[in-house]
Amino acid sequence: MSASHSGEDRHVRLVQALLRSAGLTQSALKCGTHAPYDAETAERLIREGEAPSAARHNCSGKHAGMVLFARASGWPMETYYEPSHPIQQAALDVVAALTDVPAAQVLTATDGCGVVTFGLPLRALALAYARLADPASVADPPIRRALARIGAAMMEHPVLVGGERRRLDTSLMRERPGVLIAKGGAEGVQAIGLLEGAVRERGASGPPDAQSAGDGARRGQGTGGRRRADPSAPLGLALKIEDGTGASRAGGAATCAALEQLGVLDRASMSRLAAFASPPVRDPRGEPSGEVRTVFRLAN
Structure with a gap:
């Protein structure tokens, strides 16, 4: 339910099992469908003549959760995706x-999967992920318990958040298990929660606009003003790549560079994550002709 998954068989089986637990099928999902993000799975479906189903949609877990929430709350299930639904x-x-x-200041629109999506400053998104990494800092008991459960599930099952192949969020959580919570979004959005002690070295200061690659927020900080905090405290990191290319180009490189500057990733980790940290640029023959590199430094 906390995924933008790759549509692999494991994801489909889990979504179907969730729905079956309530006596439902994937026909209850209003997310539509698309070919699996995982190229190998998509190619196999073509060979086998299988049309992608709603359960293959990257947001099917989220939609299944909404359907089950509606059922448990006694709300209409058929209209769960509408903006006016509870x-x-x-x-x-x-x-x-x-x-x-404030809710009145959160911008809303329709997401690609048909439900409401929210427009927020990067700092606000980073703050939310700092709290995901540190549920104890949240005063509201139900939200605190939910964050603890969600964060633990994401770290324990990173392949369910993204996928087995070519997924930055899954790869980061596998590389640094129990240290960070990562989730990618559409159009070049990436958010990361760093658990207490994850940041080993703050990194050198850079020009004031270096934060354009992302924004960090310490737990408990609001949206106004910066202040120096305990370097070992939980931290949120949020990035948005303006051209929307995401992890395959600038998004992966910027995310890995920021984590390296924070001391979360070392040289060995950067080497293992090279497909994201410095993805190659290839010519029409498939030969490498360059690579994506970062030039920013995080501001203090």
Whole structure:
């Protein structure tokens, strides 16, 4: 339910099992469908003549969770995706609470999967992930318990958050197990929660605009003003790549560079994550002609 998964068989089986637990099928999902993000799975479906189903959609877990939430709450299941549905209002309220942005100031639109999506400053998104990494800092008991459960599940099952192949969020959590919580989003969005003690070295200071690659927020900080905090405290990191290319180009390189500057990734980790940290640029023959490199330094 906390995934933008790659549509692999393991993801489909889990979504179907969740729905079966409530006597439902994937026909209850209103996310539509698309070919699996995982290229190998997508090619296999073509060879076998299998049309992608709603369960293959990268947001099917989230939609399954909304359907089950509606059923458990006694709300209509058929309209769970509509902006006026109580589930969408509940989601807005939680987003507002975790980001310190009043609900009336959170921008809303329709996501690619058909439900409400939220527009927030990067700092607010980073703050939410700092709190995901440190649920004890959240005063509201139900939200605190939910964050603890979600964060633990994501770290224990990183392949369910993304996928087995070519997924930055999964690869980061596998590289640094129990240290960070990572989740990629559409259009070049990446958010990371760093658990207490994850940041080993703050990194050199850079020009004021170095934060354009992302924004960090310490737990408990609001959206206004910067202050130096305990370097070992949980930290949130949020990035948005303006051209939307995400982890395959600038997104992966910027994310890995920021984590390296924070001391979360060392040289060996950067080498193992080279497909994201410095992805090659290839010519029409498939020969390497360059690579993506970062030039920013995080500001203090």
